Every structure is written in C-alpha cells, then in structure tokens.
Amino acid sequence: MIRKQKPKLPAILKYDLILANVGKHITLDEKEISFFTSLLKEKHIDKKDFVLKEGQLCQYISFVNSGLLRAYYLDKEDKESTIMFAVADWWITDMYCYINRKPAMLTIQAVEDSQILNLKKDDLEKLYVEVPKFEKFFRIIMQNAYIREQLRIIQNLSLSAEERYHQFLTKYPQVAKQVTQKQIASYLGVTPEFLSALRANKSKR
Amino acid sequence: MIRKQKPKLPAILKYDLILANVGKHITLDEKEISFFTSLLKEKHIDKKDFVLKEGQLCQYISFVNSGLLRAYYLDKEDKESTIMFAVADWWITDMYCYINRKPAMLTIQAVEDSQILNLKKDDLEKLYVEVPKFEKFFRIIMQNAYIREQLRIIQNLSLSAEERYHQFLTKYPQVAKQVTQKQIASYLGVTPEFLSALRANKSKR
C-alpha cells in the first residue's frame, strides 16, 4: 500500500494542544513539560487505518491532535456498537485493557486522517512517579469520563431512539457532520434503516 | 415517625472497612489515617429512607459500611431507571452534581438499613491538599467506575434483555438476592412484566 505524505507538525506546534489540555487542570514547569512531552510518540493515522484492533494488546492511551477516531465493539454476530468518537483535544483508549494489559475488546479506527500522541502504560506510570500532579490530572480526566458514561446510561435507559438522536446532534454537532449515519446509528443502538426513518419523519413535521 | 434504635459501631470497627478499601491502592501513616477519618461523618439510614433526593444539593460522597443503597433516575413520566446498587465496601454519589455542586439528578435510597460514611466536597478538597496520595486513590476509583460504566454501555448496546439479566445475576449474585425484580428490571431497562416473562421462559428449559 502506498503511503501518503505525512505532514509533520513543527515541534513547537505539535504539543500545543496537549499542553493546553493538561494546563486546564494542572500547572507544569519547564522541566516537567519536557519530561512529559519526551514520553509522547507522535503518530499519523490515515483515514480507515486502525489505532487498535480487537485482541491486540492495548499499549497506548492516545491524545487526538487532529482528525477523528472512533472506538467500537464488535459482537459475536459482527454487529458494531460505537462506544465513543474522539475529536481533537480528546483522549481515547480501551481503558480496561490499557490499565490491565489485557487484549483489547475495542477496535479504534480513524474516521478521518488523524494526528495522535501516544503514551505507553509504562511511561504513564513513570510520569505518575516523577510528576505526581499527573495523578490529579488523570483523576479529573477519569472523573469526567465516568460522568459522561453515566449520563449516557441514563439516557439510554430513559429516552427513545429519536430523543437520543436529537441529544446527540445537540451535544456533538461537529461529530454529527463528519461521521456516517450508520456510525451514528451504531452509537445510538439502532439500525441505520431505523435512523433513516426517524430522520424522514422528523423533517416531515 | 418513630426512629428505630441506631446500633453504633465501636469506633475501632467503624473505619476498618474504609481503611482496608483505601489501603488497596495507597498506604497511609497514623497521622494521615486520623486526618482522613476525622473528615468522615457516620450516618445510619433506615430502609427506604433517602440519602439524596433529586433536586437537592449533593454534598456528600458516601462509602457504604453495611447495607445496600440504590441510585436511580426519575424521568418526566416518573419511570425509574436504576443507575447503580452499592453494597458494603462501595462508594456512591451523584458524581456530576457532587463535583459541580449542582442539584442532584439522581435519587439515592436505602434498600436495606445501612451504615454509611459521608465525605463532604470541601473536605475531599482539603484531603487532596493535605494528603496528595488521595489524588491517586480517587484516580483509581474513578478509573474503575469509568471502566464499569463503559462495559455496561457495551452490554446495553450489544446484548438482549435476557442476556443482560443473566450477566447481572452472574456479576452481582448477592445484590440479585437482596433487591426486588422490579428494581433489577429498572437496572436492565425493561419492565417488571417483561422480566417476569423472561424468567418464566428460562426456567421452562
């Protein structure tokens, strides 16, 4: 397969977004910044290529610098369930398998050409030891992730497919424009045919 | 309403469980232990009484010493969706509202007479400052909570009601014995009538 040109960001820009992301919750000095960034491995992912496949060891947590990734679960009948979308400024991994060094349950694929920064489990552990402030940072990241997932559970239990679709459009308008309806349907837990019918009914009114 | 006798645990026992819980992830010295425990407020909750009601400010995160609590969401049609059960050795709160000091979306009610230890948001923040190891502790607690919720989403999207019921029985056999089928149904996202029918089919085979 012929590789496309990889547009490398100048180093000065490469870490801008992630440092701003970290800076929302903790403050780092020069040394801490250079130690942290030294642990990050830049990677370009072409559209439709995989960051992680089911069954592989999930070595990295990835910060999205640009582009759009999707994590999904494939069940025994090969039906996809989209677990999350990650746009620029988001973190994504198969958390259970990353933390416990187990084979991945999730597949993570690029929806668009993407630029990510990877952090290995071992390096994250070093980071916790060397710069304990990162315990706080990831405490907040995990807390927010927990809250988001819990809200999604509440909505899955209490709302109809149509209401969930509307919520999705409101909450992630940008993602909604970039992904296929098939992918949105698999996030909502309905078939693409049914989502299509919902949309047709909606626009009639 | 006539209050029942509250059986107070001797102090030496009162903190045993929570200190073992914390001790799974971090190690505390004497001073840290006494500072931490000084922030905890013991509370007895009679069966069916409320720890938190929708709309109230959620001031506490609660550690369950004994008994069983249930957190649920009430939608506009007054339908209950059970978000979690918390048995002894578990932490429970309306995390979004606790962290952001917003009115609670969830109601937390005692399924059985329960003994809990409450930690105020302000005191937790003091704890993070005085004993930074607690950042690590709650990082791990949040991480585990995130992983659990994500697994639940995967199962809600990919499994039938019957499969989810079976998973629930396997994962929480003790809880399954203590709560009503109505409550299990509302955790699974089905009506009690349908769960009853599932059980009838299952036992036929």
Added chain:
DNA sequence: CTGATTTCTTAAGGTACATTAATTTTCTTT
C-alpha cells in the same frame, strides 16, 4: 395476627424497532 400495600405473574393486544431486500445516492478508486 390481620388488613393493606406492594410485588410478581400471566395474558391479550399494541408499538418501537429489527430484518430483508430492492433502489437511489454518495463516496472512493483508478
């Protein structure tokens, strides 16, 4: 112990959503 309340069960009829399949539209590759 007794009546009242809540839970559980069963069953009939209804609805939200799935399946299959055919057609059109959009996207991708060369």
Added chain:
DNA sequence: AAAGAAAATTAATGTACCTTAAGAAATCAG
C-alpha cells in the same frame, strides 16, 4: 470521467419488548 463500493432511503414483514389489566403471592404496618 467511469466503475465500483459503500451509504442512505423506502417499504414490507417480523419480533422484542411495552401497556393494560386482573389475580395470586409476598411483604409491611398496626
């Protein structure tokens, strides 16, 4: 630009799960 592949739409038919209702069983309050 053309061909091929994937996505979206539409429609008919099917099913998992809901609603309503009524009776039986279990639990609770006095």
